[in-house]
Amino acid sequence: xxxxxxxxxxxxxxxxxxxxxxxxxxxxxxxxxxxxxxxxxxxxxxxxxxxxxxxxxxxxxxxxxxxxxxxxxxxxxxxxxxxxxxxxxxxxxxxxxxxxxxxxxxxxxxxxxxxxxxxxxxxxxxxxxxxxxxxxxxxxxxxxxxxxxxxxxxxxxxxxxxxxxxxxxxxxxxxxxxxxxxxxxxxxxxxxxxxxxxxxxxxxxxxxxxxxxxxxxxxxxxxxxxxxxxxxxxxxxxxxxxxxxxxxxxxxxxxxxxxxxxxxxxxxxxxxxxxxxxxxxxxxxxxxxxxxxxxxxxxxxxxxxxxxxxxxxxxxxxxxxxxxxxxxxxxxxxxxxxxxxxxxxxxxxxxxxxxxxxxxxxxxxxxxxxxxxxxxxxxxxxxxxx
Numbered sequence: 001x002x003x004x005x006x007x008x009x010x011x012x013x014x015x016x017x018x019x020x021x022x023x024x025x026x027x028x029x030x031x032x033x034x035x036x037x038x039x040x041x042x043x044x045x046x047x048x049x050x051x052x053x054x055x056x057x058x059x060x061x062x063x064x065x066x067x068x069x070x071x072x073x074x075x076x077x078x079x080x081x082x083x084x085x086x087x088x089x090x091x092x093x094x095x096x097x098x099x100x101x102x103x104x105x106x107x108x109x110x111x112x113x114x115x116x117x118x119x120x121x122x123x124x125x126x127x128x129x130x131x132x133x134x135x136x137x138x139x140x141x142x143x144x145x146x147x148x149x150x151x152x153x154x155x156x157x158x159x160x161x162x163x164x165x166x167x168x169x170x171x172x173x174x175x176x177x178x179x180x181x182x183x184x185x186x187x188x189x190x191x192x193x194x195x196x197x198x199x200x201x202x203x204x205x206x207x208x209x210x211x212x213x214x215x216x217x218x219x220x221x222x223x224x225x226x227x228x229x230x231x232x233x234x235x236x237x238x239x240x241x242x243x244x245x246x247x248x249x250x251x252x253x254x255x256x257x258x259x260x261x262x263x264x265x266x267x268x269x270x271x272x273x274x275x276x277x278x279x280x281x282x283x284x285x286x287x288x289x290x291x292x293x294x295x296x297x298x299x300x301x302x303x304x305x306x307x308x309x310x311x312x313x314x315x316x317x318x319x320x321x322x323x324x325x326x327x328x329x330x331x332x333x334x335x336x337x338x339x340x341x342x343x344x345x346x347x348x349x350x351x352x353x354x355x356x357x358x359x360x361x362x363x364x365x366x367x368x369x370x371x372x373x374x375x376x377x378x379x380x381x382x383x384x385x386x
Contacts, residue, residue: 005369007307009068009185009186009255010186010255012064012067012068012236013064013186013251013252013253013254013255014252014255016063016064016067016068016124017029017060017061017062017063017064017067017248017251018060019060019127020058028249028380029057029059029060029188029245029248030057031057031241031242031245032055032057032059032241032338033241033357034051034055035051036049036050036051037050037052045084050150051118051238052108052233052236052238053233055241056246057241057244058238058239058241059074060074060242060248061075061077061202061216061244061245061247061248061251062074062075062076062077062216063075064248064251065077065185065200065206065216065218066218066272067249068185068186069180069185069189069190069191069198069218070185070191070192071191071198071218071219071220072220073218073219073222073225075200075216075217075218076216076217076218076219076225076228076229076232077202077214077215077216077238077239077244078214078215078216078217078232078237078238078239079213079214079215079237079239079240080201080203080213080214080215080237081113081181081199081200081201081202081203081204081213081214081215082107082108082201082215083215083232083237084199084200084201084215084216084217084237085107085108085111085199085215085235086111086231086235086237087104087228087231087232087235087237087325088177088197088199088217088228089111089112089115089219090115090227090228090231091146091197091224091228091300092115092119092121092146093144093259094120094121095101095119095120095121095122095228095381096117096121096122096142096144096145096146097121097122097123097124097141097142097145097146097284098112098115098121098122098123098124098145098146098148098364099124099126099134099137099141099145099146099147099148099169100123100124100125100126100128100147101125101126101127101146101148101149101150101153101158101160102125102126102127102128102350102352103112103127103150103153103154103155103156103158103259103350103352104148104153104154104179105150105154105179105181106346106348106349106350107167107348108148108150108179108350109125109152109348109350110135121369122141122142124137124140124141127158128149128150128151128153128158128160128165128292129153129158129159129160129193129290129291131160131164131165133163134160134165134168134173135164135165135168137252138168138169138172138174139168139172139176141172141174142172143172143173144172144173144174144175145169145172145174145175146169146174146175146176146177147165147169147174147175147177148179149162149165149176149177149178149179149195150178150179150182150225150303151178151182151183151188152182152183152226152284152295152303152305152348153155154182154359154373155220155304155305155307155353155357155359156282156307156353156357157282157284157289157303157306157307158290158291159284159289159291159294159295159298159299161294161298162178162190162193162194162195162298162357163193163194163298166193166194166195167194174194174206175197175224176190176194176195176196176197176312177195177196177197177198177199178193178195178197178198178199178298179198179199179200179201180198180199180200181199181200181204181205181206181334182303182305182333183299183303184205184206184254184258184303186254186255186300186301187258187262187299187300187301187302187303188298188299188300188301191218191220193298196220196221196224197217197218197219197228198217198218198219199215199216199217199218200215200216200217200218201214201215201334202214202215202216202247203215203332203334204332204333204334204335205254205257205258205333205334206247206250206251206254206334207246207250207251207334208250208251208253208254208257208334208335208336209248209250209336210332210337211246212246212247213243213293214239214243214244215237216248220235220270227232233375257336257364258301258304258381260364261304261363261364262301262302262303262304262362262363264304264362264363264364264365264367264368264370265283265285265302265305265306265360265362266285266286266302267367267371268360268362268367268370268371268374269281269282269283269285269286269306270286271371272306272308272374273286273288275375275378277310277311277330277378277379277381277382278302278308278309278310278378279309279310279311279312279356280307280308280309281306281307281308281309282306282307283302283303283305283306283307284299284302284303285302304334304361304362304363305333305359305360305361305362306360306362307357307358307359307360308320308357308358308367309354309356309357309358310356310358310378310381310382311382312356312381312382312385312386313355313356313385314344314355315358315384315385316356316381316382316384316385317342317355317356317357317358317381318342318345319377319380319381319384319385320340320374320377320378320380320381321340321341321342321377322374323377323380323381324373324374324377325373325376325377326338326365326369326370326373327339327340327360327370327373327374327377328340329341331346332361333359333361334361335361335363336363336364337361337363337365338361338362338365339360339361339363339371340358340359340360340361340374341358341359342355342356342357342358343357343358343359344357360374
């Protein structure tokens with residue numbers, strides 16, 4: 001592994017997770033296809049034993065993601081983002097309190113509610129952008145609460161005051177978990193803001209090509225890291241070697257992809273704001289965003305997601321998604337292609353998400369083509385719903 005701890009993130013995505021630099025060595029780590037490893041004596045902590053516990057094909061990806069998040073430990077790779085989230089939810093103590101955003105990834109909410117029912121947890125859903133409301137929820141949470149953060153939230157793009165909320169949770173002996181999928185480590189490092197655990201859907205920006213399903217967890221604390229690894233070991237939510245290798249290959253271009261998509265997202269948001277067919281556009285980079293200054297203070301980029309509400313309600317939103325030609329109507333985000341989706345088409349989406357809200361994940365296409373396609377679809381939707 002390259003000693004890349006001194007590098008900036010744009011260089012880390014290229015340098016981290018490489019094989020040792022010796023004459024004749026490959027530049028890229030190999031894919032090793034083996035379910036088991038030769039062993040006679042009691043295995044040591046770094047010895048490979050069986051592929052449900054650890055493999056040499058995961059480690060380069062885990063090293064790279066851990067380094068990107070500024071951790072002293074490698075990340076833990078999982079079979080999916082939800083496998084990573086489910087394993088992390090296990091850190092909430094039996095009968096404890098979990099405080100999380102009312103606008104979170106919808107399957108996170110489903111999983112949290114299932115954990116609450118099965119393990120006697122107290123679940124408190126809050127407006128994560130309302131700092132006073134979150135502080136009140138933590139004050140009423142008893143000892144050792146777990147605060148789950150999304151910032152920006154999915155899909156409402158609310159921004160939490162991460163340092164203030166972390167401080168309040170830690171005062172009560174609690175833990176803070178941050179889902180950093182939307183921001184990526186290039187725009188936000190939750191561990192540096194005080195969070196204890198970071199989770200990722202690697203499927204999205206880190207892998208970046210809509211061709212693998214993977215997750216990751218990053219934790220500096222040895223006890224937390226070991227607890228979450230034990231969840232992976234026992235429940236078996238492990239990634240495959242090919243997927244891990246593909247994700248690492250995708251990670252190499254993360255800086256370029258994010259730079260392009262963030263710039264395009266902000267440009268599109270500026271053009272859409274105030275457009276005759278647009279009721280509302282939201283992006284953390286717009287001064288009109290309710291938490292714009294908060295995002296500016298704690299993020300190094302505003303992300304590549306924006307939301308759009310056209311005039312004409314849910315029918316108009318569905319018509320926009322149906323009339324685009326370059327944008328791809330579909331779920332997920334963070335790939336090289338631009339995606340558009342009316343979120344309330346999904347049954348599990350919170351009822352507080354407007355029926356007409358479109359979530360746009362901006363890819364790396366030319367921004368002029370993206371704008372022309374979207375504006376044409378807005379025009380067609382306006383005619384169809386007039």
